[in-house]
Amino acid sequence: MTRDELYDRLEKDLRDRFGDQLYSAGIDYGMLVVTNPPELHHEIAAWAKEHEFWKFNHFIDITAVDQYTRFDTHRFEVVVHLRSHTHNLKFRYKTLLPADRTHVPTLTDLYAGASWSEREAYDLGGITFDGHPRMTRIMNPDDFVGHPLRKDFPVKGLHRGSFPRGTVVSNKRRESVVAKQTKPKPADQILPRTPLETRRERVRGEDGDA
Amino acid sequence: MLRQVIDRAIVEETPEREYYDLNLGPSHPAMHGILENRVKLDGERIVDCESHIGYCHRSFEKLAEHYSYNQVLTITDRMNYVSAMANNIGWTLAAEKLLGIEVPKRVQYVRVIMLELNRIIDHLVRVGILGVDSGAYTGFLYFFEQRERSYKIIEKLTGARLTTTFGRVGGLDRPLYPEFKEDIYEWIGPLRKVLKEFHTMLTRNRIFIERLRDVSPMNAERALEWGYTGPMLRAAGVEYDLRKHEPYSSYEDFDFEIPLGGTGDAYDRYMVCMEEMEQSIRIIEQAVENLPEGPHHADVPEVYLPEKKDVYSNMEAMIYHFKIIMHGICPPAGEVYQAIEAPNGELGFYCVSDGGPNPYRLHFRSPCLYYYQSIEELLRGGLIADAIMTISSINVIAGELER
Numbered sequence: 304m305t306r307d308e309l310y311d312r313l314e315k316d317l318r319d320r321f322g323d324q325l326y327s328a329g330i331d332y333g334m335l336v337v338t339n340p341p342e343l344h345h346e347i348a349a350w351a352k353e354h355e356f357w358k359f360n361h362f363i364d365i366t367a368v369d370q371y372t373r374f375d376t377h378r379f380e381v382v383v384h385l386r387s388h389t390h391n392l393k394f395r396y397k398t399l400l401p402a403d404r405t406h407v408p409t410l411t412d413l414y415a416g417a418s419w420s421e422r423e424a425y426d427l428g429g430i431t432f433d434g435h436p437r438m439t440r441i442m443n444p445d446d447f448v449g450h451p452l453r454k455d456f457p458v459k460g461l462h463r464g465s466f467p468r469g470t471v472v473s474n475k476r477r478e479s480v481v482a483k484q485t486k487p488k489p490a491d492q493i494l495p496r497t498p499l500e501t502r503r504e505r506v507r508g509e510d511g512d513a
Numbered sequence: 514m515l516r517q518v519i520d521r522a523i524v525e526e527t528p529e530r531e532y533y534d535l536n537l538g539p540s541h542p543a544m545h546g547i548l549e550n551r552v553k554l555d556g557e558r559i560v561d562c563e564s565h566i567g568y569c570h571r572s573f574e575k576l577a578e579h580y581s582y583n584q585v586l587t588i589t590d591r592m593n594y595v596s597a598m599a600n601n602i603g604w605t606l607a608a609e610k611l612l613g614i615e616v617p618k619r620v621q622y623v624r625v626i627m628l629e630l631n632r633i634i635d636h637l638v639r640v641g642i643l644g645v646d647s648g649a650y651t652g653f654l655y656f657f658e659q660r661e662r663s664y665k666i667i668e669k670l671t672g673a674r675l676t677t678t679f680g681r682v683g684g685l686d687r688p689l690y691p692e693f694k695e696d697i698y699e700w701i702g703p704l705r706k707v708l709k710e711f712h713t714m715l716t717r718n719r720i721f722i723e724r725l726r727d728v729s730p731m732n733a734e735r736a737l738e739w740g741y742t743g744p745m746l747r748a749a750g751v752e753y754d755l756r757k758h759e760p761y762s763s764y765e766d767f768d769f770e771i772p773l774g775g776t777g778d779a780y781d782r783y784m785v786c787m788e789e790m791e792q793s794i795r796i797i798e799q800a801v802e803n804l805p806e807g808p809h810h811a812d813v814p815e816v817y818l819p820e821k822k823d824v825y826s827n828m829e830a831m832i833y834h835f836k837i838i839m840h841g842i843c844p845p846a847g848e849v850y851q852a853i854e855a856p857n858g859e860l861g862f863y864c865v866s867d868g869g870p871n872p873y874r875l876h877f878r879s880p881c882l883y884y885y886q887s888i889e890e891l892l893r894g895g896l897i898a899d900a901i902m903t904i905s906s907i908n909v910i911a912g913e914l915e916r
Contacts, residue, residue: 331847331848332610332611332847332848332849332850334850336848360734360737360738361737361740361753362737362738362739362740362883363740363859363861363878364740364850364861364863364876364878366863366876368865368874368876369874372867373867373873382863382876384850384861384863384878388737388751388753391758391759393850395850414738414739414740415735415738415739415887415890416738416739416740416741416883416886416887417740418886419882419883419885419886420740420882420883423882427574427575440567441566441567442566442567442570442572442915443567443570444567451572451575452574452575452874456575458575458576458578458579
């Protein structure tokens with residue numbers, strides 16, 4: 304079958320399975336694009352992976368797009384690309400999230416490869432993935448405030464001046480942290496003892512000399 | 514497999530064993546870039562690993578939303594700095610797909626030549642450093658001489674060595690220099706010889722094989738789930754090469770083979786890379802042989818800047834020059850996913866346009882991210898010495914990983 308025929312069949316199969324729940328499906332720049340509500344986010348991936356004819360078992364990409372200034376109906380889109388190894392076919396499905404919703408189920412239980420891209424989408428786009436084993440920031444420091452790829456985040460960043468140690472956002476908070484850091488602590492209070500050190504101490508105590 | 518079972522048995526028998534925590538990185542001579550791996554050691558065995566990235570994050574996706582379509586090229590230079598031209602070409606292809614531009618055959622062939630040249634450079638560095646990490650420094654020096662010779666050609670073509678900014682949306686930024694073909698022929702001869710020498714030095718070397726074989730194997734099914742592409746996936750035995758499966762830039766004109774591995778261990782990755790270099794040379798030879806004549810850019814005056822001398826003498830050219838500089842290139846609203854077979858794997862560009870002069874949203878699908886996120890699984894149960902070989906063999910480049 305040619306690629307167009309395959310896409311036609313895939314579109315038909317998707318419509319048969321999900322029916323009116325899909326918002327749209329069609330060819331865009333030579334690739335099948337499906338848009339769907341957040342309830343279907345996990346279901347489409349599960350269907351596509353387990354389907355005995357299609358077998359979309361190759362994970363390509365997941366990312367989040369902020370359509371803040373473009374549409375009134377929704378704000379965030381979670382875009383997933385999957386590939387079928389048996390048919391050499393890629394397709395894209397976009398989960399449209401209404402303005403008040405910023406979370407979708409994770410795909411890590413189906414595709415291990417979704418792990419870090421979902422963390423990236425959380426860190427930069429602010430979409431939370433429910434059920435992800437480690438939903439923390441990946442590119443930015445843990446105490447970073449805001450999600451840079453949202454359209455309301457200024458390109459210059461929210462902080463002023465250079466990044467202080469510990470990455471604090473406003474100047475007010477920065478001053479207090481800098482003041483705190485001026486009193487250095489003795490090293491042994493900061494670092495926990497390593498197993499080697501405890502072992503050495505034991506040996507030292509028995510021998511009586513350093 | 515057996516080794517992993519034994520390891521698990523040892524670990525389970527002694528749950529209260531004292532583990533030793535070790536920070537591999539962020540700044541470590543054996544780390545390729547600023548990568549941090551916190552490993553938990555039981556003797557020399559890695560019991561657990563936790564990986565952290567982000568030390569090299571430069572927020573390219575945000576920057577790209579404020580750059581014009583041609584300015585984004587300078588960002589892509591700095592992603593995979595070992596093969597900058599592959600990124601440049603990938604981005605120009607994505608922008609051209611969005612704009613609906615068909616570039617002349619000559620441009621497509623030149624792009625193929627430069628893509629393959631960059632693949633060779635990338636693999637030379639990758640394999641050379643694999644040798645260094647396993648204790649064979651000599652091969653690295655052999656390869657770096659060849660890499661230097663490749664950069665001579667790139668320097669002649671673009672004026673830069675690493676940050677090439679090669680090509681523009683709609684064609685090449687300048688015509689080829691006259692003796693380009695001779696330079697390529699002159700470059701290929703010694704390269705073939707050195708590849709052969711490298712094979713005799715390492716491929717059947719007992720120490721090298723023992724260091725690489727059965728290190729961090731990955732089966733095909735799991736590799737697909739992890740999102741592996743490129744040499745890493747082919748080493749696991751899956752035939753997937755975008756040059757064959759989704760041809761772009763006239764790759765369907767060339768005759769070449771896709772090398773495949775079996776177990777997906779470090780030695781297979783090494784062998785796949787070595788064979789890919791041979792195939793790349795074949796493609797370059799065919800492309801240079803059949804290089805068509807023609808213009809160095811498509812006839813798209815609203816996208817491609819006119820010649821400077823025309824701007825001063827020709828009314829049309831001046832208008833287009835003004836329009837492109839002041840208003841930028843404005844593709845129709847829409848979104849496109851264009852992927853190329855970069856040396857490291859599938860490099861994808863997902864670009865959303867709202868009809869303005871800047872991309873509304875640009876996402877880079879970097880191959881490294883998908884390899885490197887599996888590092889915790891790859892390292893667990895192995896030796897600490899194998900960890901270095903694993904990280905070296907997957908060729909993670911921090912600039913592309915974190916963008």
